[in-house]
Amino acid sequence: MPVLVMKFGGTSVANLDRIRRAAKRVGVEVAKGYDVIVIVSAMSGKTNELVGWVEETSPLFDAREYDAVVSSGENVTAGLMALTLQEMDVPARSWQGWQVPVKTSSSHSSARIEEIPTDNITAKFGQGMRVAVVAGFQGISPEGRITTLGRGGSDTTAVAFAAAFGAERCDIYTDVDGVYTTDPRITDKARKLDRISFEEMLELASLGAKVLQTRSVELAMRYKVRLRVLSSFEEQSDTAGTLVCDEEDIMESNVVAGVAHSRDEAKMTLLSVADRPGIAATIFSALSDAGVNVDMIVQNISEEGRTDMTFSCPTAQVARAEKALADIKSSGGLNFAELVADKDVAKVSVVGIGMRSHTGVAAKMFKVLSEEGINIKVITTSEIKISVLIDRKYMELAVQALHDAFELDKAA
Amino acid sequence: MPVLVMKFGGTSVANLDRIRRAAKRVGVEVAKGYDVIVIVSAMSGKTNELVGWVEETSPLFDAREYDAVVSSGENVTAGLMALTLQEMDVPARSWQGWQVPVKTSSSHSSARIEEIPTDNITAKFGQGMRVAVVAGFQGISPEGRITTLGRGGSDTTAVAFAAAFGAERCDIYTDVDGVYTTDPRITDKARKLDRISFEEMLELASLGAKVLQTRSVELAMRYKVRLRVLSSFEEQSDTAGTLVCDEEDIMESNVVAGVAHSRDEAKMTLLSVADRPGIAATIFSALSDAGVNVDMIVQNISEEGRTDMTFSCPTAQVARAEKALADIKSSGGLNFAELVADKDVAKVSVVGIGMRSHTGVAAKMFKVLSEEGINIKVITTSEIKISVLIDRKYMELAVQALHDAFELDKAA
Numbered sequence: 140m141p142v143l144v145m146k147f148g149g150t151s152v153a154n155l156d157r158i159r160r161a162a163k164r165v166g167v168e169v170a171k172g173y174d175v176i177v178i179v180s181a182m183s184g185k186t187n188e189l190v191g192w193v194e195e196t197s198p199l200f201d202a203r204e205y206d207a208v209v210s211s212g213e214n215v216t217a218g219l220m221a222l223t224l225q226e227m228d229v230p231a232r233s234w235q236g237w238q239v240p241v242k243t244s245s246s247h248s249s250a251r252i253e254e255i256p257t258d259n260i261t262a263k264f265g266q267g268m269r270v271a272v273v274a275g276f277q278g279i280s281p282e283g284r285i286t287t288l289g290r291g292g293s294d295t296t297a298v299a300f301a302a303a304f305g306a307e308r309c310d311i312y313t314d315v316d317g318v319y320t321t322d323p324r325i326t327d328k329a330r331k332l333d334r335i336s337f338e339e340m341l342e343l344a345s346l347g348a349k350v351l352q353t354r355s356v357e358l359a360m361r362y363k364v365r366l367r368v369l370s371s372f373e374e375q376s377d378t379a380g381t382l383v384c385d386e387e388d389i390m391e392s393n394v395v396a397g398v399a400h401s402r403d404e405a406k407m408t409l410l411s412v413a414d415r416p417g418i419a420a421t422i423f424s425a426l427s428d429a430g431v432n433v434d435m436i437v438q439n440i441s442e443e444g445r446t447d448m449t450f451s452c453p454t455a456q457v458a459r460a461e462k463a464l465a466d467i468k469s470s471g472g473l474n475f476a477e478l479v480a481d482k483d484v485a486k487v488s489v490v491g492i493g494m495r496s497h498t499g500v501a502a503k504m505f506k507v508l509s510e511e512g513i514n515i516k517v518i519t520t521s522e523i524k525i526s527v528l529i530d531r532k533y534m535e536l537a538v539q540a541l542h543d544a545f546e547l548d549k550a551a
Numbered sequence: 552m553p554v555l556v557m558k559f560g561g562t563s564v565a566n567l568d569r570i571r572r573a574a575k576r577v578g579v580e581v582a583k584g585y586d587v588i589v590i591v592s593a594m595s596g597k598t599n600e601l602v603g604w605v606e607e608t609s610p611l612f613d614a615r616e617y618d619a620v621v622s623s624g625e626n627v628t629a630g631l632m633a634l635t636l637q638e639m640d641v642p643a644r645s646w647q648g649w650q651v652p653v654k655t656s657s658s659h660s661s662a663r664i665e666e667i668p669t670d671n672i673t674a675k676f677g678q679g680m681r682v683a684v685v686a687g688f689q690g691i692s693p694e695g696r697i698t699t700l701g702r703g704g705s706d707t708t709a710v711a712f713a714a715a716f717g718a719e720r721c722d723i724y725t726d727v728d729g730v731y732t733t734d735p736r737i738t739d740k741a742r743k744l745d746r747i748s749f750e751e752m753l754e755l756a757s758l759g760a761k762v763l764q765t766r767s768v769e770l771a772m773r774y775k776v777r778l779r780v781l782s783s784f785e786e787q788s789d790t791a792g793t794l795v796c797d798e799e800d801i802m803e804s805n806v807v808a809g810v811a812h813s814r815d816e817a818k819m820t821l822l823s824v825a826d827r828p829g830i831a832a833t834i835f836s837a838l839s840d841a842g843v844n845v846d847m848i849v850q851n852i853s854e855e856g857r858t859d860m861t862f863s864c865p866t867a868q869v870a871r872a873e874k875a876l877a878d879i880k881s882s883g884g885l886n887f888a889e890l891v892a893d894k895d896v897a898k899v900s901v902v903g904i905g906m907r908s909h910t911g912v913a914a915k916m917f918k919v920l921s922e923e924g925i926n927i928k929v930i931t932t933s934e935i936k937i938s939v940l941i942d943r944k945y946m947e948l949a950v951q952a953l954h955d956a957f958e959l960d961k962a963a
Contacts, residue, residue: 155607189627195567197634204637207645208630211623215601218620222609225616233619237649238695283650 140264142306143173146275146297149183150314151371152216155223161312161371162223165270169229174264176304178275178297179220181212198458202247202430206277206287210236213274213293221272231270232263236277236285241296243278243286248430250278250286251354252295255303273300294355302362309364310380311351316370317381318343318350320547321398326539328548332396336386339396342490342524356383386492394493394500395545398538401486404434405454406516406528409464411476414446421473422448422464429463431456434486435519435528449517451528454482484516485534488526489541501525507544513537552676554718555585558687558709561595562726563783564628567635573724573783574635577682581641586676588716590687590709591632593624610870614659614842618689618699622648625686625705633684643682644675648689648697653708655690655698661842662690662698663766664707667715685712706767714774721776722792723763728782729793730755730762732959733810738951740960744808748798751808754902754936768795798904806905806912807957810950813898816846817866818928818940821876823888826858833885834860834876841875843868846898847931847940860887861929863940866894896928897946900938901953913937919956925949 145168147161161177168175180186189209193200217233224231239259243250260271275293278286288295294311301309315323316331318340323329335343337360344353350368359366369380412418419438426433431452439447452460457480467473494500504525508515513536517528529537542548557580559573573589580587592598601621605612629645636643651671655662672683687705690698700707706723713721727735728743730752735741747755749772756765762780771778781792824830831850838845843864851859864872869892879885906912916937920927925948929940941949954960 155604158608192567192627192631193634196570196631197638200634201637201644204630204634204645207647208627208634211626214623214626215604215620218616219604219608222605222612222616222620225613226609232613233616235619235697285647 140172140174142176142264142304143168144176144178144297144301144304144306144309146178146293146309146311147180147220147371148293148311148313149180149186151312152179152181152220153183155219157371158216158219158223162220162227162229164312164371165224166227166229169269173307175270176260176300176306177220177270177272178293178300179213179216179272180275180293182216185212185215199462203284206247206250206285210274210277210285210287213276217272217274221270224270224272229270230268231272232268233272233274234260235274237279239273241273241278241299243280243288245280245282245284245286247280247284247286249289250280252278252288252299255299257303261304288354289352292352292354294352295358298355298358298362298364298366301364302358306364308367309359310367310369311355312369312371313350314370314372315350315368316373316379317368318383318397320396321538321542322400325400325535326542328542330548330550332381334382334384334389335396336389336492337383338386338523339490339492340383342488342521343397343399351383359383392493393491393545393547393550394497395489395491395547396493397490397547398541398545399488399490400534400538402531402534403454404451404484404486404528405457406449406451406481406484407457407460408479408481409448409475409477410479411445412448413474414441414444418473419448421467423450425463425467425472426450426452426460429459431460431463435517435526437517437519451484451486451517457482483531484528485531486526486528487534487537487541488524489545490524492523494523494525503544504541507540508537511536511540552584552586554588554676554716555580556588556590556709556713556716556718556721558590558705558721558723559592559632559783560705560723560725561592561598563724564591564632565595567631569783570628570631570635574632574639574641576724576783577636578639578641581681585719587682588672588712588718589632589682589684590705590712591625591628591684592687592705594628597624597627611874615696618659618697622686622689622697622699625688629684629686633682636682636684641682642680643684644680645684645686646672647686649691651685653685653690653711655692655700657692657694657698659692659696659698661701662692664690664700664711667711669715673716700766704764704766706764707770710767710770710774710776710778713776714770718776720779721771722779722781723767724781724783725762726782726784727762727780728785728791729780730795730809732808733950733954734812737812737947738954740954742960742962744793746794746796746801747808748801748904749795750798750935751902751904752795754900754933755809755811763795771795804905805903805957805959805962806909807901807903807959808905809902809959810953810957811900811902812946812950814943814946815866816863816896816898816940817869818861818863818893818896819869819872820891820893821860821887821889822891823857824860825886826853826856830885831860833879835862837875837879837884838862838864838872841871843872843875847929847938849929849931863896863898863929869894895943896940897943898938898940899946899949899953900936901957902936904935906935906937915956916953919952920949923948923952
């Protein structure tokens with residue numbers, strides 16, 4: 140029988156009623172003849188509670204223990220979902236990551252999936268089981284310890300299963316009914332996109348659109364997984380939501396597809412760093428080793444052999460970045476005057492494949508922000524996006540102004 | 552280095568502060584030179600929350616999914632305890648049941664530990680690790696699925712580890728400072744016992760004294776594990792709490808050691824059962840297969856080839872018992888008129904090794920209850936205990952009256 144992967148996020152399984160509603164939707168697909176692999180997140184709020192406990196216990200936590208604790212939320216939902224399906228007379232059982240096993244790297248808290256053997260679950264499908272409920276977001280390292288894939292990792296789990304099992308489609312059920320031109324909570328002019336290219340979705344996801352996790356879109360692009368984002372709170376047709384697909388499948392599009400934002404950013408500046416070859420490598424290797432996800436990097440003009448180095452990273456990783464840099468300073472590996480952390484910044488980006496063939500997008504963006512009196516702190520660009528770091532208090536204003544200026548409320 | 556097992560129950564790890572307090576106590580033993588195996592329960596309330604979700608989802612749940620869900624509570628505590636110890640610079644890591652692996656039978660929700668390989672943890676001790684934190688209450692079946700040992704199973708986990716590692720002692724930290732002659736919440740005349748025999752402890756635990764789980768005491772008795780019950784909320788000396796030990800190590804004792812009670816009892820009566828050989832086997836095999844823990848059994852005098860059969864079981868298993876018996880009735884395996892469940896009963900027992908050599912304990916017990924106007928519904932006896940089922944509303948009165956009559960407030 141054809142296989143369908145259905146993924147339910149935290150708000151879609153937030154309590155027993157919602158789990159039942161999700162299970163009914165699974166039942167509909169089973170009735171159509173699919174063998175279904177359901178990937179579940181933790182009940183919403185649970186992961187935050189667990190992460191809070193870990194961080195309060197140990198600010199510079201052992202990521203292996205973090206993973207052991209935080210992965211428990213998904214296990215609970217997986218068992219409850221299997222029980223709910225059984226109550227509906229749908230043959231189902233749950234799998235925890237290590238039981239499949241979802242084989243990952245040893246990079247705890249941000250592990251990569253390396254292999255998903257299909258024999259175990261396929262055999263059960265052959266014996267009459269119709270739904271395999273798999274705890275998302277987790278796997279097992281070569282050392283036999285529990286790993287997690289990082290926040291939002293359940294999307295990645297879903298796409299990886301869809302690829303491994305050659306699924307007909309991978310439906311991501313969430314609390315929004317698709318991908319929007321920007322966050323509808325910031326402007327009611329935000330418009331749902333029927334289709335979006337993998338490339339644009341990648342930029343939107345990584346920039347904080349929060350609908351799909353970056354790696355899940357990368358994986359879907361690489362393995363040509365048909366990915367659909369849709370709401371678990373509305374009745375659905377087969378064409379609901381937003382289809383994330385190849386660029387060629389999109390007939391016509393705006394120059395800019397969307398405006399993304401990210402509140403969870405910190406701007407870190409190393410003052411008066413010795414400006415010599417290899418210094419950037421020293422800094423960013425140390426940060427990488429400490430598990431800090433550096434995003435934007437800017438190096439100021441050098442004066443008298445010293446320079447300022449600015450980078451951004453998630454707010455939650457500031458303490459870790461500070462420790463890593465203090466450590467290499469005290470061990471003599473790096474010389475700098477001061478490390479200044481600014482946690483009150485936000486990132487705003489415009490994204491669109493059309494930028495490749497249209498010039499002037501950057502100029503227009505800077506002009507719009509300037510007219511609103513918003514100071515730009517850091518700029519980075521790629522082929523299909525332009526991002527700026529600004530004071531967090533201006534974030535909503537910036538998004539609204541850019542959405543208006545690029546006329547994203549109107550379809551192409 | 553000598554190994555010590557320390558087990559912390561749910562109230563001893565109820566929040567991060569209490570986990571820190573427990574970790575400090577572990578640190579004291581590490582400083583004395585012990586390699587410590589810490590067994591943890593779920594934070595108090597967590598297991599009940601999980602069980603509640605399972606039962607609401609599926610009243611006649613698949614025990615394999617129940618185990619997958621309910622075991623997650625201990626995993627959280629194990630990781631948090633390991634992190635807390637690391638923060639105190641004590642080298643520690645957590646193990647979930649399947650990682651050790653704690654090999655159990657396939658009897659989900661009430662599995663028995665069959666083997667605990669020691670090589671994995673012993674190797675880590677050899678590499679400098681000082682504390683292995685193990686999630687209690689859980690293991691893995693031969694089929695590779697998660698099992699749980701039943702409520703209170705963390706005590707059993709602790710004793711099994713103490714036996715497997717040849718630990719010098721197994722300290723059970725709980726919310727009481729030892730074993731009492733009866734529940735101090737029922738009478739303030741309850742007195743802490745310095746020592747109690749394994750046999751007496753077995754009867755007290757299985758009868759609801761709630762200090763130690765029955766199987767843990769059985770295991771301790773079989774493997775001669777020195778078992779100490781003590782409070783995690785008071786400063787402790789090496790002789791605090793109650794030592795559970797061999798009968799020979801107790802110099803002098805009262806005829807009756809304690810009065811136990813159990814509120815969580817239901818009295819089930821099968822009316823008008825065909826009285827023929829094999830009928831009891833049919834009934835109790837069916838209940839056993841359904842996972843119902845039958846305690847007391849009474850068969851009334853037979854009239855005209857039919858009899859009434861009464862048994863008691865935990866209140867939570869009434870629905871399961873009813874279904875099992877209805878099933879064999881409808882399949883023609885058993886003929887009876889009606890099944891009557893009385894959930895408003897309680898069990899009260901007097902326990903003491905001294906009963907073996909002293910007569911008249913039963914007569915005295917029945918006289919005391921009669922004087923208080925308490926009707927006895929069912930009686931069972933063993934070599935060292937007498938139990939009665941009474942209306943639940945008289946439970947406290949019965950315990951107080953018996954404690955007074957046997958002068959348990961006075962040491963021997």
